[in-house]
Amino acid sequence: MQFDFQSPEPIFLQVSNQIEDAIFTGAFKEGTQIPSTTEISKTFQINPATVLKGMNLLVNNNLLEKQRGRGTFVTYGAQQRVINERREHFYHDYILNLINESKKLHLSKDDILELIKRGYDNG
Amino acid sequence: MKELDLYKNLIKRYLFYLLIFSCVFGLMNLIFNHSPLFSLLHSISYYLYGYTVALVTLNYYLFNLSISSGISRNGLYRVKLYSLSTITFFINIFIFSINLFSYILNNKQTDSIYMNLYFGFFNNNIINFISMFIIGFITIFFIMILFNTLGTFLSLFNVLGKIITFFVIYAMIHIGLISFSIYYFVFGFKNINLQPTFDLITGLNTSTAGGGNTGNPISIAITLILFTCLLLFINYKLTKKFQIRK
Amino acid sequence: MDKLEIKNLNRNFKFGKQKVLKNINVSFLSNKIYGLFGENGAGKSTLMSIIADYNFPTSGEVLLDGENVHDNDNALSKIYYMNQNNMYPKNEKVAKTFKFVQSMYEGYDVNLQNKLVKEFQLNTKSRFNKLSTGYKSIMKIIIALCVPCEFIMLDEPTLGLDARNRDIFYRELIESYTDHPRTFVISTHIIEEIDKLVSDVVMINNGKIILNDSADNIRSKAYSINGPADLVDEYVHGLDIIGKESLGQYETGHIMGRLPEKEIPSGVEVNKMELQKLIVNLMDRSEGD
Numbered sequence: 001m002q003f004d005f006q007s008p009e010p011i012f013l014q015v016s017n018q019i020e021d022a023i024f025t026g027a028f029k030e031g032t033q034i035p036s037t038t039e040i041s042k043t044f045q046i047n048p049a050t051v052l053k054g055m056n057l058l059v060n061n062n063l064l065e066k067q068r069g070r071g072t073f074v075t076y077g078a079q080q081r082v083i084n085e086r087r088e089h090f091y092h093d094y095i096l097n098l099i100n101e102s103k104k105l106h107l108s109k110d111d112i113l114e115l116i117k118r119g120y121d122n123g
Numbered sequence: 124m125k126e127l128d129l130y131k132n133l134i135k136r137y138l139f140y141l142l143i144f145s146c147v148f149g150l151m152n153l154i155f156n157h158s159p160l161f162s163l164l165h166s167i168s169y170y171l172y173g174y175t176v177a178l179v180t181l182n183y184y185l186f187n188l189s190i191s192s193g194i195s196r197n198g199l200y201r202v203k204l205y206s207l208s209t210i211t212f213f214i215n216i217f218i219f220s221i222n223l224f225s226y227i228l229n230n231k232q233t234d235s236i237y238m239n240l241y242f243g244f245f246n247n248n249i250i251n252f253i254s255m256f257i258i259g260f261i262t263i264f265f266i267m268i269l270f271n272t273l274g275t276f277l278s279l280f281n282v283l284g285k286i287i288t289f290f291v292i293y294a295m296i297h298i299g300l301i302s303f304s305i306y307y308f309v310f311g312f313k314n315i316n317l318q319p320t321f322d323l324i325t326g327l328n329t330s331t332a333g334g335g336n337t338g339n340p341i342s343i344a345i346t347l348i349l350f351t352c353l354l355l356f357i358n359y360k361l362t363k364k365f366q367i368r369k
Numbered sequence: 370m371d372k373l374e375i376k377n378l379n380r381n382f383k384f385g386k387q388k389v390l391k392n393i394n395v396s397f398l399s400n401k402i403y404g405l406f407g408e409n410g411a412g413k414s415t416l417m418s419i420i421a422d423y424n425f426p427t428s429g430e431v432l433l434d435g436e437n438v439h440d441n442d443n444a445l446s447k448i449y450y451m452n453q454n455n456m457y458p459k460n461e462k463v464a465k466t467f468k469f470v471q472s473m474y475e476g477y478d479v480n481l482q483n484k485l486v487k488e489f490q491l492n493t494k495s496r497f498n499k500l501s502t503g504y505k506s507i508m509k510i511i512i513a514l515c516v517p518c519e520f521i522m523l524d525e526p527t528l529g530l531d532a533r534n535r536d537i538f539y540r541e542l543i544e545s546y547t548d549h550p551r552t553f554v555i556s557t558h559i560i561e562e563i564d565k566l567v568s569d570v571v572m573i574n575n576g577k578i579i580l581n582d583s584a585d586n587i588r589s590k591a592y593s594i595n596g597p598a599d600l601v602d603e604y605v606h607g608l609d610i611i612g613k614e615s616l617g618q619y620e621t622g623h624i625m626g627r628l629p630e631k632e633i634p635s636g637v638e639v640n641k642m643e644l645q646k647l648i649v650n651l652m653d654r655s656e657g658d
Contacts, residue, residue, distance in 0.1 A: 367424055
């Protein structure tokens with residue numbers, strides 16, 4: 001996990017994003033245990049309550065589950081859920097921005113499609 | 124309970140060092156002075172006095188220990204009183220025993236001040252001994268509280284303050300003595316008769332129940348108790364003033 | 370404990386009418402980690418020593434769950450102050466002092482103490498005055514983490530500690546805090562070490578409290594705006610500007626508060642201001658007071 005504490009995002013949000021990333025990439029596999037609140041807060045010297053807040057976000061989104069006496073685990077199907085959600089956001093985060101930017105540069109829709117094709121051809 | 128533990132800690136330390144102290148000085152006296160048993164024990168008792176008195180003035184150190192352990196100044200005062208009472212008790216027993224044995228074995232001859240001044244006031248010798256024990260306790264306790272109060276007072280100052288205070292008191296005593304002498308010798312202050320006051324306080328020079336020329340120990344006991352109470356009050360007020368110096 | 374309140378606290382200097390602490394009003398709540406920041410001589414240590422009843426205020430009071438702390442054995446047993454003075458006998462071996470503190474505090478965590486002694490590699494047979502500055506701090510830290518008190522104040526705990534031991538300290542602090550939640554108040558100059566660790570920030574300058582807020586709140590409204598001087602000036606106009614830096618035509622404006630509704634002009638960057646920078650700026654600003 002990497003943190004950029006310069007980022008304008010609140011720390012608890014960064015914590016949940018980092019864990020979510022790890023679930024997305026498969027670094028934290030489904031059904032396996034993730035580091036505890038204490039471990040994460042010790043490693044990065046973040047207030048435990050903040051870490052807990054970040055984790056609870058993911059628990060609420062059904063990506064993590066707490067097993068009493070055993071720890072926090074990645075739920076089954078979590079990875080797929082993250083992928084689905086990110087696909088949804090992809091449109092908002094990337095596509096709309098792309099279109100906005102292209103308008104500033106006076107590129108037409110066909111220009112964009114050409115550029116996309118070029119991108120794929122070049123690997 | 125915290126105070127109890129601090130008290131136990133202090134007493135244990137005190138007794139431990141007392142033992143070492145006594146053995147060392149006892150041995151030294153034995154080797155260098157070849158003192159007979161009783162004078163040896165007597166000299167040990169003086170050392171005990173001196174050591175205890177010195178110890179009893181270490182107040183800032185005690186305050187540090189207590190406040191850092193969550194004991195309030197009230198608690199510190201209580202611990203001081205219990206500790207001083209216990210220490211007084213030990214010393215009193217020691218000195219009383221020495222004098223008792225000296226009395227019995229040396230054919231009624233002792234170095235004890237009490238024995239020379241007050242013994243024989245009561246008809247019954249057992250009561251006399253009990254009285255000696257009690258008066259001994261009161262006297263020693265008074266001395267302990269006196270020095271502890273002085274020590275507490277001085278502990279409130281830093282080094283400079285202590286030096287200044289010392290000189291001020293030193294000067295005051297000398298001025299006091301000089302002015303008293305001037306009044307007495309130069310102006311013939313002899314007319315003011317201090318003798319009755321002296322007799323009232325110490326109980327000496329009065330007629331006694333047991334016959335003979337012994338004084339009334341009850342008078343001196345009351346005087347000492349009154350002074351002790353005053354000192355205890357002052358000690359309490361001073362103890363409450365303690366603060367940590369950076 | 371529920372909370373420790375400080376009400377209208379004033380403390381004068383020893384001689385003279387100047388005040389070390391001026392009308393301090395602040396509350397410390399349970400189970401939070403407070404960062405107490407301020408320059409040297411700002412009054413942090415004085416405040417902490419008054420809370421622990423080591424020293425007296427000139428006026429005002431300290432209340433623990435409504436009870437005045439002064440001369441209160443019950444309240445004082447719940448407060449522990451790890452300070453720069455040496456409270457324990459200098460000539461005594463560390464092990465003996467540990468034993469003494471153990472006897473003073475029922476519920477003292479001996480297991481944790483032994484674990485920490487090993488972790489820090491503290492030689493308990495050494496006498497206190499023979500320890501280095503760092504190890505003196507370590508001995509005090511160990512005691513502070515093991516006492517069963519609900520309100521722990523740490524005055525410059527990492528003084529003299531090398532990087533390795535500082536790391537161990539923070540890890541153990543977090544672990545102990547997680548195992549036994551209680552309130553910590555940490556006073557330090559090295560702000561960036563604890564700026565993510567603290568849940569709340571209290572800042573003292575010239576004896577007054579100039580900031581008292583949760584870390585999250587502060588982070589959400591402290592920004593550094595940088596870019597061309599004229600654009601930055603226009604953007605920050607009307608906002609609470611707590612500091613400015615210029616480098617040629619470029620300027621950085623530090624502000625506190627919500628960002629304005631208007632769009633960020635291109636060429637201008639908006640970044641979160643680190644706590645460290647925020648505190649330095651706030652201290653500079655109140656210099657004039």
